[in-house]
Amino acid sequence: MSCELETAPPTLRTVTISYSELQDKDGDLSMKIENGFGPDGLGIISISDVPGFSLLRQNLLHLSPRLARLPEEVAKELEDPDSRYGFGWSHGKETLESGKLDMLKGSFFANPVLDTPTTEDFLIQRYPSYCRPNIWPSNALPKLEEAFKALGKLMLDVGLMLAYHCDRYVTKGDLSRNDESLKQILLRSRCHKGRLLYYFPPPQSDCTQDLGTMSSWCGWHTDFGSLTGLTHGMFTRDGVEIACHDSAAGLYIRTRTDQIVKVIFGEDEIAYQIGETSEILSRGRLCATPHCVQAPKGEKALGVERSTFVLFMQPD
Numbered sequence: 001m002s003c004e005l006e007t008a009p010p011t012l013r014t015v016t017i018s019y020s021e022l023q024d025k026d027g028d029l030s031m032k033i034e035n036g037f038g039p040d041g042l043g044i045i046s047i048s049d050v051p052g053f054s055l056l057r058q059n060l061l062h063l064s065p066r067l068a069r070l071p072e073e074v075a076k077e078l079e080d081p082d083s084r085y086g087f088g089w090s091h092g093k094e095t096l097e098s099g100k101l102d103m104l105k106g107s108f109f110a111n112p113v114l115d116t117p118t119t120e121d122f123l124i125q126r127y128p129s130y131c132r133p134n135i136w137p138s139n140a141l142p143k144l145e146e147a148f149k150a151l152g153k154l155m156l157d158v159g160l161m162l163a164y165h166c167d168r169y170v171t172k173g174d175l176s177r178n179d180e181s182l183k184q185i186l187l188r189s190r191c192h193k194g195r196l197l198y199y200f201p202p203p204q205s206d207c208t209q210d211l212g213t214m215s216s217w218c219g220w221h222t223d224f225g226s227l228t229g230l231t232h233g234m235f236t237r238d239g240v241e242i243a244c245h246d247s248a249a250g251l252y253i254r255t256r257t258d259q260i261v262k263v264i265f266g267e268d269e270i271a272y273q274i275g276e277t278s279e280i281l282s283r284g285r286l287c288a289t290p291h292c293v294q295a296p297k298g299e300k301a302l303g304v305e306r307s308t309f310v311l312f313m314q315p316d
Contacts, residue, residue: 008248011262014046014271022047022161033169042253043274043289046265047158054268056154057309060147060196061234062241064307067141068106068198074140078108085109086129086193097219104217104295108144108196110134112152112311117190130191148309152194155229155270155311160186162272163227163313170282182278186226189316199306201237202295214252214260215292217306222290223275225314232267233293233308244304246296254290263291277315 015036021027036045067089070078078089085093091106111117116133118124124131136145163183171179186192199217233251235244244250251263265271278286296304 009252009260009262011264012042014042014044014263014265014269016046016048016265016269017162017165019047019049019051019158022158022165025164027165028168028173029165030169030173033165037166037169037274037286039256039284039287041287042255042261042263043287043291044253044263044265044271045162046269046271047162048266048269050154050158050268050270053151053154053270056147056151057231057234057267059143060151060309061231061307062239063141063144063147064108064196064198064234065236065239065305067108067137067144067196068200068305070137070140074137078135078137080132080135083128083132087111087132088135097215102219104200104202106198106200108148108198110136110148110152110194111190111192112149112194113156113192114190127191130193148194148196151231151309152192152311155309156192156313158270159227159229159272159311159313166278166282166286170285179281182226182281185281185315186313189314191314191316193312193314195310195312197306197308197310199233199293199295201303201305202297202301214294217249217295218293220254220290220292222288223273223312224277225275225312226278226281227313228273228275229311229313230271230273231309232265232269232271233306235296236305236307237303242304244296244306245300246298249294249296252292252294256287256289275312275314 015032075089080088087109089108092101092103094102117131167181235242253263254260274286274288276288279288
């Protein structure tokens with residue numbers, strides 16, 4: 001049985017803003033912000049030509065398969081059940097749309113800015129998935145902490161620049177309004193969370209099984225933070241980078257008109273998606289969209305794995 005969809009969804013390129021455009025505080029990016037994040041947009045914008053990004057992405061994503069292959073006893077030491085697996089290593093703790101445990105995705109969570117977000121016991125107890133200290137595999141994978149923090153901080157800095165232009169769009173250029181801006185909210189937050197994602201190779205299946213669905217690698221969801229930064233996925237086999245043979249694999253978004261589209265952006269670009277918090281605070285001028293990730297299919301998909309890094313920029 002063929003696993004191809006009867007009609008393949010259209011493929012759309014993200015609205016792209018160059019780093020130099022983003023640096024210009026007096027530049028008018030309102031049209032691009034509206035086209036990408038506005039009510040008729042896909043809820044995603046990519047930033048090109050960010051200095052140093054490409055190397056930092058390579059350095060971190062190449063560590064992802066090694067992290068996923070750590071011995072079970074070492075991986076156990078990186079788990080943090082008290083944070084509801086919101087820090088350290090997590091595999092098989094999340095549920096899919098079907099309610100089954102997700103065994104196809106492993107995650108390493110950490111705050112790339114603060115190793116200990118707070119020492120206030122009240123906050124640690126009430127918000128353990130945001131306020132617990134980081135757990136680093138210093139002995140098993142010593143380069144991970146440096147690579148994780150370097151990429152996370154760069155993506156946060158670029159995201160704050162994008163937030164500034166989002167504020168100008170939302171306020172129609174008048175940043176003297178009393179409402180606290182998105183940039184201010186994110187600038188003082190202690191709760192930003194990085195997530196190094198490893199997608200295990202999909203098992204061989206036919207279309208009657210879950211792996212034949214569009215959301216086979218990551219189920220449909222809408223981010224609940226403010227801005228989500230993400231890298232282009234890196235496909236590997238046995239830890240060696242390869243090109244993905246299946247053009248249908250990748251990120252899908254459900255638009256405001258309920259259309260499903262495949263979204264692409266460059267390997268050397270950082271993409272940012274709007275979360276529900278920003279949609280609420282902007283009174284709908286910035287719009288969040290549901291999205292999912294499809295795994296490659298066919299015989300050539302055997303052994304193909306995917307790594308990516310996500311930065312959840314969110315309020316305290």
